[in-house]
Amino acid sequence: MTIPAHRRAFGEHLRALRQANGHASQEAFAHHVGLDRTYISGLERGARNPTLDVIVKLARGLDVSPAEMLATIDA
Known part of the structure; x- marks a missing residue:
């Protein structure tokens, strides 16, 4: 299965935001x-x-806006 670039970018951004926000573990x-x-x-x-x-x-x-969640997605 090929993962679309926009979903990959969203996931990478989510991980970075999670870690920067002090949530070291996904759990x-x-x-x-x-x-x-x-x-x-x-x-x-x-x-x-x-x-x-x-x-x-x-x-x-x-503690970010929903728009920030999508900030790395190219139109």
Whole structure:
């Protein structure tokens, strides 16, 4: 399966934001935002395609805007 570049970029950005926000482990972050660790892993690898609701949940958990979550995505 080929992972689209925009999903790969989103996942890399999510990982960087998570780590910069002090959430060293996916498990601790997943618990913080109310998602499963395997789902966070899938997002960071670009294997999962998050809904708008999930993007908002992640942004709130990272104390950033939803727009910041998408900042690395080229139009």
